[in-house]
Amino acid sequence: MLEVKELSVAYGDVRALWDVSLEVEEGSIVALVGANGAGKTTLLKAISGLLRPTSGRIVFEGEDLAQLNTKHRVDRGIVMVPEGRRLFQTLTVLENLRLGAYLPKARAVYDDSLERVFTLFPVLKDRMNGKAGLMSGGEQQMLAIGRAVMARPRLVMIDEASLGLSPILTRTIFDLIVALNQQDTTVLLVEQNIHMALKICNKAYVMKTGHMVLSGTGEELLANEDVRKAYVGERGSRL
Amino acid sequence: MGSLVQILVNGILLGSMYGIAAIGLSLIFGTMRIIFLAQGTMIVFFAYLTYWSFEKAGIDPYLSLFTVIPLAFVVGLGLFYLLFRKAAALEDKNVSLLLAVGLMYLIDNLILKIWGATPRGVNLSYSGAVLVIGDIRVPWLRFALLGLALASALVVYLFLKRTRVGTAVRAASEDMEATTLQGINSVWVCAISFAIGIALAGVAGVGMATVYSFDYQFGFIFAIKALVALALGGIGNVFGALAGGLLLGIIENLAAYYIGIAWIEVASYGVFMLVLIFLPQGLFGRRGLVKKV
Ligand SMILES: Nc1ncnc2c1ncn2[C@@H]1O[C@H](COP(=O)(O)OP(=O)(O)OP(=O)(O)O)[C@@H](O)[C@H]1O
Ligand SMILES: [Mg+2]
Numbered sequence: 001m002l003e004v005k006e007l008s009v010a011y012g013d014v015r016a017l018w019d020v021s022l023e024v025e026e027g028s029i030v031a032l033v034g035a036n037g038a039g040k041t042t043l044l045k046a047i048s049g050l051l052r053p054t055s056g057r058i059v060f061e062g063e064d065l066a067q068l069n070t071k072h073r074v075d076r077g078i079v080m081v082p083e084g085r086r087l088f089q090t091l092t093v094l095e096n097l098r099l100g101a102y103l104p105k106a107r108a109v110y111d112d113s114l115e116r117v118f119t120l121f122p123v124l125k126d127r128m129n130g131k132a133g134l135m136s137g138g139e140q141q142m143l144a145i146g147r148a149v150m151a152r153p154r155l156v157m158i159d160e161a162s163l164g165l166s167p168i169l170t171r172t173i174f175d176l177i178v179a180l181n182q183q184d185t186t187v188l189l190v191e192q193n194i195h196m197a198l199k200i201c202n203k204a205y206v207m208k209t210g211h212m213v214l215s216g217t218g219e220e221l222l223a224n225e226d227v228r229k230a231y232v233g234e235r236g237s238r239l
Numbered sequence: 240m241g242s243l244v245q246i247l248v249n250g251i252l253l254g255s256m257y258g259i260a261a262i263g264l265s266l267i268f269g270t271m272r273i274i275f276l277a278q279g280t281m282i283v284f285f286a287y288l289t290y291w292s293f294e295k296a297g298i299d300p301y302l303s304l305f306t307v308i309p310l311a312f313v314v315g316l317g318l319f320y321l322l323f324r325k326a327a328a329l330e331d332k333n334v335s336l337l338l339a340v341g342l343m344y345l346i347d348n349l350i351l352k353i354w355g356a357t358p359r360g361v362n363l364s365y366s367g368a369v370l371v372i373g374d375i376r377v378p379w380l381r382f383a384l385l386g387l388a389l390a391s392a393l394v395v396y397l398f399l400k401r402t403r404v405g406t407a408v409r410a411a412s413e414d415m416e417a418t419t420l421q422g423i424n425s426v427w428v429c430a431i432s433f434a435i436g437i438a439l440a441g442v443a444g445v446g447m448a449t450v451y452s453f454d455y456q457f458g459f460i461f462a463i464k465a466l467v468a469l470a471l472g473g474i475g476n477v478f479g480a481l482a483g484g485l486l487l488g489i490i491e492n493l494a495a496y497y498i499g500i501a502w503i504e505v506a507s508y509g510v511f512m513l514v515l516i517f518l519p520q521g522l523f524g525r526r527g528l529v530k531k532v
Contacts, residue, residue: 048420050416050419050420070419070420070422071419071422071423071424074420074421074422075422079420080420082416082417082420086414086416086417086420087417088409088410088413088414088417088418089413090409090413090475091406091409091410091413095406095409095410098403098406099406099407099410099418099421099423100421102403102407102421102422102423103422106422147421151421151422
């Protein structure tokens with residue numbers, strides 16, 4: 001479904017990605033892991049069109065995305081849940097969701113999407129008219145994902161969904177991501193919580209200082225000695 | 240007592256103009272993150288157009304609202320795409336700010352070239368009409384300014400709260416990148432809010448033409464007054480900006496009455512400094528001109 005081929009991205013003169021390749025199959029969950037500053041967010045931003053690559057190609061369902069801006073990519077179904085949620089804090093929960101379904105295609109099925117979101121995240125329904133910024137961290141993360149669901153994504157890219165959440169909430173969010181995936185949404189997941197990410201994914205990639213260094217199934221990487229030592233750690237989860 | 244009420248009423252009516260201008264500044268600041276210093280000059284420019292269509296074609300200023308507002312909106316779109324589109328995308332906002340300053344002087348001098356340096360004003364047949372309530376006397380035209388200001392604030396408020404594009408404008412004022420990620424064309428959103436800001440300059444220009452005499456240098460002073468009003472009202476709140484304008488008008492009138500006409504400017508800039516130092520969020524705004532640290 002998505003193919004990233006030897007992609008390089010730079011911030012001004014500083015290169016952040018070096019010939020990075022990655023493939024996401026339709027219907028799968030792909031995890032992207034790596035230490036701080038490895039370039040995970042940079043890669044997602046390049047895929048969603050916020051950053052222009054210096055070389056390489058991004059192909060989505062057979063179409064080269066080079067000429068398409070973010071709006072067109074969202075319209076094709078590539079939707080990103082950014083790092084730090086980036087909700088519109090002073091807007092209500094409902095307004096945030098409405099903005100998620102801004103484009104005509106998504107707007108046409110707005111009612112249906114809203115029902116879907118409220119089924120996935122019932123708490124959002126109760127908070128519908130409250131300001132997004134006043135919700136708890138977990139609720140805000142649900143809203144961030146809900147807002148993406150409103151866009152009817154074919155591929156949703158979630159950057160650090162569990163950041164700052166308690167272990168229980170992290171579980172909840174992961175369960176919801178799996179549920180979302182079962183409803184025909186392909187997921188590209190960037191995670192610090194590597195143990196959990198590797199457990200739910202079909203395939204995983206490891207990045208290090210701007211390079212793609214390893215890939216395999218979740219089990220393979222969990223069994224990999226280097227990955228265990230470098231990322232999974234003694235207590236089995238955090239970096 | 241009567242005179243104090245009269246001062247308050249005069250202040251509110253003077254402040255209406257500041258209020259309209261401040262709402263425009265607030266909208267433009269929200270998405271483009273610059274203080275649009277050319278706002279006052281745009282107001283004067285539209286005041287001249289109103290004056291001109293009155294002199295040449297005898298069109299009543301209030302009638303010309305119907306042409307000036309759409310015209311100003313289109314001028315706003317044009318200016319945005321011609322001048323600010325690239326600069327607005329830059330991290331460094333100084334480019335946009337300098338462009339605004341350049342635009343201000345350019346239009347000042349354009350006005351000077353076209354209409355000369357003599358102050359102008361519209362002399363309406365009904366400009367002497369006065370509303371008398373007890374011992375309060377209010378010229379109808381000034382009263383109409385308050386109406387214009389309230390209507391402007393209400394329309395902008397409804398646009399921001401009730402329409403899709405308006406919601407996108409509020410979103411973009413908070414987080415431009417996240418807005419883009421929703422598939423929203425953030426350049427268009429900036430263009431729209433800029434154009435509405437200029438349309439408000441059109442409204443204020445018509446208002447100015449009916450009660451003030453103005454010349455080509457009046458714009459900058461007016462932009463600064465609108466800025467003071469905005470600092471008072473705080474950003475991110477339409478009625479806050481309007482209230483800031485009204486308050487500034489009242490302060491100026493109080494200063495003129497109790498200290499002396501010559502102190503008007505000292506009072507308003509003094510208040511400006513005090514607000515920036517002690518109330519950087521403004522009196523009613525969620526956010527001030529200065530970011531809270
Ligand atoms: N806006 C920017 N300007 C310049 N350099 C940047 C910018 N954003 C990121 N970088 C650099 O690019 C590299 C990759 O950053 P990126 O944010 O993609 O990493 P990441 O894997 O998402 O890290 P984290 O786990 O901390 O979120 C880092 O060296 C970072 O310093
Ligand atoms: Mg990151």
